[in-house]
Amino acid sequence: MLYLIVLGVKKEMKRKIYNQLINWKNTKDFKPLIILGVRQCGKTYIIDEFCQREFKNYKKINLLYDVDVVKLYSSNDSSDKKFNDLKTLLDFDFDQEGSVLFIDEIQESEELISDLKFFHEKHSNVRIICAGSLLGVKLSRLNKPFPVGKVSRLYMYPMDFEEFLMALGQQALLDKIKDCFDNNKSMKVLHSKAIQYYRKYLLCGGMPESVKALISCGDDYYNYDLSQLNDIIEDYKNDMNHHISNSGEVLKIRSIYNSLSSQLQNASKKFQYSVVSPNAKAREYSLPLNWLVESNMVQMCECVKLPEKPLLGFVDNSVFKLYYSDVGIFNRLVNNDIKTIMLDDMKLYKGIITENYVANQLKANGIDLMYWRGSRHSKVDFLITTKDAGIIPIEVKAEENTQSKSLKVYDELYHPQYMIRISLKDFGYNPDTKIKSIPLYATFLIKNLVN
Numbered sequence: 498m499l500y501l502i503v504l505g506v507k508k509e510m511k512r513k514i515y516n517q518l519i520n521w522k523n524t525k526d527f528k529p530l531i532i533l534g535v536r537q538c539g540k541t542y543i544i545d546e547f548c549q550r551e552f553k554n555y556k557k558i559n560l561l562y563d564v565d566v567v568k569l570y571s572s573n574d575s576s577d578k579k580f581n582d583l584k585t586l587l588d589f590d591f592d593q594e595g596s597v598l599f600i601d602e603i604q605e606s607e608e609l610i611s612d613l614k615f616f617h618e619k620h621s622n623v624r625i626i627c628a629g630s631l632l633g634v635k636l637s638r639l640n641k642p643f644p645v646g647k648v649s650r651l652y653m654y655p656m657d658f659e660e661f662l663m664a665l666g667q668q669a670l671l672d673k674i675k676d677c678f679d680n681n682k683s684m685k686v687l688h689s690k691a692i693q694y695y696r697k698y699l700l701c702g703g704m705p706e707s708v709k710a711l712i713s714c715g716d717d718y719y720n721y722d723l724s725q726l727n728d729i730i731e732d733y734k735n736d737m738n739h740h741i742s743n744s745g746e747v748l749k750i751r752s753i754y755n756s757l758s759s760q761l762q763n764a765s766k767k768f769q770y771s772v773v774s775p776n777a778k779a780r781e782y783s784l785p786l787n788w789l790v791e792s793n794m795v796q797m798c799e800c801v802k803l804p805e806k807p808l809l810g811f812v813d814n815s816v817f818k819l820y821y822s823d824v825g826i827f828n829r830l831v832n833n834d835i836k837t838i839m840l841d842d843m844k845l846y847k848g849i850i851t852e853n854y855v856a857n858q859l860k861a862n863g864i865d866l867m868y869w870r871g872s873r874h875s876k877v878d879f880l881i882t883t884k885d886a887g888i889i890p891i892e893v894k895a896e897e898n899t900q901s902k903s904l905k906v907y908d909e910l911y912h913p914q915y916m917i918r919i920s921l922k923d924f925g926y927n928p929d930t931k932i933k934s935i936p937l938y939a940t941f942l943i944k945n946l947v948n
Contacts, residue, residue, distance in 0.1 A: 510664040510705060512539060514653050518547045521649060522624070529613045529625040529644075531603075533633045534653035535793035535822045536736065537729050539705045540628045543653070544599055548626070553595035556587055560605035560629075570608040576615040597624040604635035614644035631740055633791040654793075654861035655703030655823045659941045662694060664708055670694070677924050678935070678942045688923045688936065695938040699854060700838045702825015703861075704729055719835055726829040733794060741788070749773075749785035754794065757819055758831050761849035766868075766876050767800065767816045779815075789819075796820045796856055798866035804880055804888045804911055808867050818868065820856040827853050851895040852878055855919055855940050862944035875906040883946045886914040891943075894920035901932060917943070 521530055534540050548555045560567055569582055584590055591598040603610060616623055629635070636643060656664065662671045670691060677684050684691060697718060701711040710725045711718065734751070741747050756773045763769060770777040789795045800816035801808050821827040828838060831846055843850060856866055859879065869890065870876040877890040890907050897920060904916045908931065915931045925934040935943070 510656070510708065511660060512543050512653075512656070513660060514543060514651060515547060517651055518543070519551070521651070522551055526621070527624070528617050528647055528649045529623075529627065530649045530651065531632070531636075532626065532628045532651045532653055533636075533793065535655070536630055536732060537704055537706065538653055538655045538793075540653050541601055542705065544601075544626050544628055548597050548599050552597040552624070554589070554591075554593060555597050555599070556589040556591065557599040557601065558587065559601045560609075561602045566609070567606045570606045570612060576612050577619070579612065580615065580620065591623050591625070592620065594622075597626065600625065600627045602629045603627040604629040604632050607635075607639055607641040610636070610639065611641040611644060614642075614647040617644070617647040631736060631792050633793060634740070634788055637787065637791045652793075655825075655857065656705060656708055657703060657858050657861040657941045658695070658698055658938060661698050661703060661708060665694070665697075665712060667694065674936075674939050675942065678939050678945070681924055681926055681933075683923050683925070684936070685923075691936065691938045692921060695936075696839055696841065699824055699828060699850065700835060702726065702823040702828070703857070704823060704825065707825055718839060721835055723829065723835070726825055730826060730829060736792070746785055746788070749782055750788055753782065753785055753789060753819075755830075757795065757821055758827070758846070758849070760819060761852065762845070764874075766818065766870055768819050794822055796822055796860050796866060798856060798868055798879070801867050801869050801880055804869050804890070804907075806882060806888065808880060808882060808888065809865075812867070816870070820853045820866075822857065824850060824854040824857055847895045851937065852893045854937065855879070855891075855893045858940040859943065862941055864944060864947055869907065871903075871906060871910065875903045877903055877907055881943065881947055884948065885946075889913055889915065889917055889946070891917045891919060894918060897921040901930070904930075904932060 521527060532540050532544060545557060558566060565586060566583065569579055569586060589598070590596065616625060659671060670687065673684065673687055674691060697711065700718065700721060701707040707725045710722045714720050737747050737750050741750070752773045760768050760772055763772070770779055770782055773782065790797050796819070798818040798820065799812045801811050802813045803811040805811055821830070827850060833843055833846065837843055860866055864881060867880045868876065868878055869880055878893045879891040881889050881891060883889050890904060890913060892901055892904050899918060899920050899922070901918055904918065908916065915933050917933050917935055919935050919937055919940055921937060922934045923936060
């Protein structure tokens, strides 16, 4: 069963993370659960709905407003006393079978985060779910001990293209895409329809409120309200000011974030501090960069020196790329308007927006972002470790007419069983070049080659 978020429209939005929440609920030796994800990707909605649907007794608290809970855990009382006082304070017995406690904005209490260890070790029957704004940043900068090994984590991302099609009521088209992927056969006349939905996704991205705004337009997508994405971008900027006291760090974070559209066009195919600022040094920007990564506002793609198993063992930590966490936000940041996107007139930005889209789809489906950069200016955009064919390179193209010089170089060096090219072309396979063609709208299905 998939999670249904009802956002005040006739269409329902299904989120695949619901299955993972069910698995957590059904685990016998369960731990407190922390859900991490970029702001406004739908964390609070899904946790709230899951708890209401799946448990008899449910209590939600928000530490931005429930300040007495924060005060309780900042005291010098024992963990056992705090635990019992919390039940009294909330008038909720979360020890009771069939009960769950949702603590939102838990980043407001480092002491409570640390005390999750006590919950697991002394009261392992308690179901507790935690989330919060910029929680990933908080966890990376805790002054209190983190309960290592005593909590479970789930990562949530903006809606991927599969969830997007489900939200728009295109289950038949989705089934066709899956069938053609599994059997490597042409979409035929439905290919152009799927491409149109892909462009609609580029327009709004995967933030639930933005998708909701697109759905409310009916078939008149040229009246899509861009203010939804503008508001999210403003919220991100406000987060930088609200959660960081050092004004110098705020400026560096903003400088890195604003530089990404230029960074992705670098011929070097790597993040360069000099693009952020002419005299920038890595040591000066490491904390601001970490803030953006841990906040999930950007996604890091690591460079692999040698494409051998395990890929993580051959990562060059000094070389990487950064992508925006949502392609709809990317298009807003570079002021691509509705007509530009829907008529496929993005010109110079088309290639990097397409690559950013693919990165988002891979990450949302549990695939670590890695790429290969060789000599002779050759590179492949992504690498995956498949379950049957070892390490496979992926090249991303924004057009239908493509050439694959880098894949040819990679093939000569490493001889993979096959290679993947993601583009506007239909499904297919060329035995002479060993290139498997996957349409951009089917990127989310690459998870089937990995899992």
